[in-house]
Amino acid sequence: MMTRTRSMTFSVLLLAFLLRILSTSHLAQAQSVAPPAKLSVHWEELTAADFREGIHRSQGTCLLPFGILEKHGPHLPLGTDLLDVRYAALHAAEQEYAIVFPEYYFGQIAEARHEPGTVAYSREMQLALLQETTDEMARNGCKKVIIVNGHGGNESLLPYFAQSQLDKPHDYVVYVFDRRSPESGGPAKKTSIDMHAGESETSKMMIARPDTVHVDRANSESGADQHRQNLPEDVYTGIWWYARFPNHYSGDGSAATQELGKFQMDWWIDAVVKAIRAVKGDDVSLKLQSEFYEKSKHPLETQP
Numbered sequence: 001m002m003t004r005t006r007s008m009t010f011s012v013l014l015l016a017f018l019l020r021i022l023s024t025s026h027l028a029q030a031q032s033v034a035p036p037a038k039l040s041v042h043w044e045e046l047t048a049a050d051f052r053e054g055i056h057r058s059q060g061t062c063l064l065p066f067g068i069l070e071k072h073g074p075h076l077p078l079g080t081d082l083l084d085v086r087y088a089a090l091h092a093a094e095q096e097y098a099i100v101f102p103e104y105y106f107g108q109i110a111e112a113r114h115e116p117g118t119v120a121y122s123r124e125m126q127l128a129l130l131q132e133t134t135d136e137m138a139r140n141g142c143k144k145v146i147i148v149n150g151h152g153g154n155e156s157l158l159p160y161f162a163q164s165q166l167d168k169p170h171d172y173v174v175y176v177f178d179r180r181s182p183e184s185g186g187p188a189k190k191t192s193i194d195m196h197a198g199e200s201e202t203s204k205m206m207i208a209r210p211d212t213v214h215v216d217r218a219n220s221e222s223g224a225d226q227h228r229q230n231l232p233e234d235v236y237t238g239i240w241w242y243a244r245f246p247n248h249y250s251g252d253g254s255a256a257t258q259e260l261g262k263f264q265m266d267w268w269i270d271a272v273v274k275a276i277r278a279v280k281g282d283d284v285s286l287k288l289q290s291e292f293y294e295k296s297k298h299p300l301e302t303q304p
Helices: 002-033 048-057 080-095 123-139 157-167 199-208 215-220 240-244 258-280 285-297
Strands: 061-066 144-149 173-177
Touching (some): 061 080, 061 258, 080 144, 080 199, 080 258, 123 144, 123 157, 144 157, 157 285, 173 258, 173 285, 199 258
Parallel strands (some): 061 144, 144 173
């Protein structure tokens, strides 16, 4: 009897021991796959599991910072627009979580093809690649894609792209955010012409990537308006920019200051944060888009 009791006791203890090991193992596994409290906002830095969690935390909201590769006067790097917009987008996403797509610079820059280092894709490639990119982002859970524009040459391309999303059904919405500088406020500016690589853009680069700014070279070329065309303002031609600024430089980068750069960059980051929050709260656009797609199949049935 004693032997049987000891055997039962041993069995119970062994079972309890095994259950404890199993429980500890499951706990360790759970801890090993649990997402970190702070996720990277960089798409390319996330593991597959963390990416899934990132989509959940961001409510399916992802940023596509859109830059370009072009000359920026004699003193700023070719990737100025890309570096600036990514700085703003990444810092905004840190404040209001969103996943930020990797470097994207496949936009409109035909007017700078005469300058070294410019990468200018065809219009067909620009639209096709952007469509493929947003489609793939959406397939991975980004049902709200905010294109944050960092390049003035995209100001016509991106609204057209957004409008073209109505051509056929999509299960996601494309939003375009295209404000890079405040209209007023901050340190007083010293220059009146400030369209490209001038006072504002150089100042922002002093914040985003000061190591790439060469202010001592800013006056080695002219950023003055050459006025080589005589057309009314409401008559557009593609050569207008080259006619005015053949050096692909508009303004005076030597007037830049870190104080102006910090004010403008802080404003830009805050503006992107507000845009992310507004998009996250938007539960109407996708419904209306779906309604439109359905009605567009039967236009004769549409009633006023």
